[in-house]
Structures are given as C-alpha cells and as structure tokens.
Amino acid sequence: DQQVKQNSPSLSVQEGRISILNCDYTNSMFDYFLWYKKYPAEGPTFLISISSIKDKNEDGRFTVFLNKSAKHLSLHIVPSQPGDSAVYFCAARAISNFGNEKLTFGTGTRLTIIP
Amino acid sequence: DVKVTQSSRYLVKRTGEKVFLECVQDMDHENMFWYRQDPGLGLRLIYFSYDVKMKEKGDIPEGYSVSREKKERFSLILESASTNQTSMYLCASSSWTGSSYNSPLHFGNGTRLTVT
Numbered sequence: 001d002q003q004v005k006q007n008s009p010s011l012s013v014q015e016g017r018i019s020i021l022n023c024d025y026t027n028s029m030f031d032y033f034l035w036y037k038k039y040p041a042e043g044p045t046f047l048i049s050i051s052s053i054k055d056k057n058e059d060g061r062f063t064v065f066l067n068k069s070a071k072h073l074s075l076h077i078v079p080s081q082p083g084d085s086a087v088y089f090c091a092a093r094a095i096s097n098f099g100n101e102k103l104t105f106g107t108g109t110r111l112t113i114i115p
Numbered sequence: 116d117v118k119v120t121q122s123s124r125y126l127v128k129r130t131g132e133k134v135f136l137e138c139v140q141d142m143d144h145e146n147m148f149w150y151r152q153d154p155g156l157g158l159r160l161i162y163f164s165y166d167v168k169m170k171e172k173g174d175i176p177e178g179y180s181v182s183r184e185k186k187e188r189f190s191l192i193l194e195s196a197s198t199n200q201t202s203m204y205l206c207a208s209s210s211w212t213g214s215s216y217n218s219p220l221h222f223g224n225g226t227r228l229t230v231t
Contacts, residue, residue, distance in 0.1 A: 042225075043205055089157060091158075098171055102171075103220060104160070105158035
C-alpha cells in the first residue's frame with residue numbers, strides 16, 4: 001500500500017526552464033511534507049518542507065505547493081540548472097501508534113536537466 | 116555538520132548468512148532509522164529507534180532486526196540473508212522536536228548489499 005506516490009519515474013527539462021515534480025498521498029494524517037534530492041552513490045539530502053497548514057513554501061529557486069483537498073504536492077525549480085539533475089523523493093511525516101515521528105517516502109522521480 | 120557513517124559501502128554475502136549493517140552518527144540525535152531503496156519502490160522504512168534500547172517496526176520489518184545499545188550507533192541485522200534482501204540500505208538520524216517539525220533526516224551514503 002503506497003501511501004506516497006510519484007507517478008513520473010523520470011522528467012527531462014531544458015536548462016533555464018521550470019521543472020515541476022509531482023507527488024500524491026493518501027493518508028490524511030500526514031502533517032508535514034518534505035522533498036529530498038539524491039545524487040548517485042550519496043544519501044538523500046533535505047531540500048525543502050511544508051506544513052499541512054500552509055499551501056506554499058519558497059526557498060530560493062525551490063517552491064513547494066500543497067493542495068490538501070486534492071492530496072497533492074508539487075516542487076517547482078526555477079530556473080533549472082544542470083546541478084539539479086538528480087533523483088527527487090517526496091516524503092510525508094506521520095506520528096506512529098507509539099507517538100514517534102516517521103517519514104514515508106515516495107518512489108522518486110529522476111530529473112535530467114538538458115544543457 | 117551532521118555526519119552519518121555507514122561502515123561498509125559494498126557487501127556481498129551468501130544466502131543464509133547472518134549480516135550486520137552498522138551505522139554511527141555524531142550529532143547526539145535521539146532518532147535513528149533504517150531504510151532500503153529499490154528501483155520503482157523508493158525508500159521503505161524497515162525499523163527505527165527513538166532512544167537507546169528502544170525500537171519500533173517500520174513498514175517492512177520482516178526478516179530484519181535491529182540493535183541500539185548506544186545512542187550514536189544503530190545496527191541492522193539480517194538473521195538469515197535471502198536474495199530478496201539484495202538492496203541499497205540507508206541509515207538516517209534526526210533530533211527529537213516534540214510537536215513541531217524542523218528536523219529533517221540526515222542520511223548516510225548507503226551500503227549496497229548483494230546476497231548470492
């Protein structure tokens with residue numbers, strides 16, 4: 001049962017254009033959403049997050065949008081740069097039955113920026 | 116800067132062997148996690164620990180166990196390795212934040228385990 005889904009396994013975007021990565025979730029108990037970026041042979045690194053009580057968070061070239069009614073979030077990267085080529089994972093936080101926080105990750109989208 | 120170190124980059128083990136994957140973090144974080152990454156499946160949580168000697172099952176704990184004897188160290192144990200446990204294993208840590216969230220996970224670089 002995949003509670004966090006990224007339906008596009010890959011995406012190619014021209015350098016300088018906007019990259020839009022999408023994520024859908026099913027669990028309405030998720031209260032924070034995060035994006036991680038992963039280069040080959042490295043662990044994922046945190047990029048940006050958003051609380052479920054907000055609909056937008058911006059950090060430099062990165063903006064995350066949350067649509068709670070549609071259970072959908074997206075990451076916008078503007079302008080896209082070659083160094084943005086990586087696998088992007090969307091993640092969602094919930095509190096476990098024992099009161100501890102845990103993150104559930106999506107399947108990832110491989111973003112390729114074309115020079 | 117938070118450093119999460121996984122003891123092995125690559126491991127090759129035989130079916131039925133007992134396998135230990137070790138992870139150490141240097142930031143005094145309360146929470147530690149083990150994930151596995153597989154193509155098309157993303158990162159899936161195996162086990163996590165929120166304190167020394169405390170553990171909680173993640174989404175796919177079958178075939179695994181964990182040990183947390185010291186705060187900085189979290190071990191993943193495959194009691195009897197099988198070929199379907201061939202995967203990239205990622206350890207992560209975070210600090211306890213109570214009700215507010217501002218502590219993203221910090222990951223190690225992963226251990227690629229092959230079971231033959």
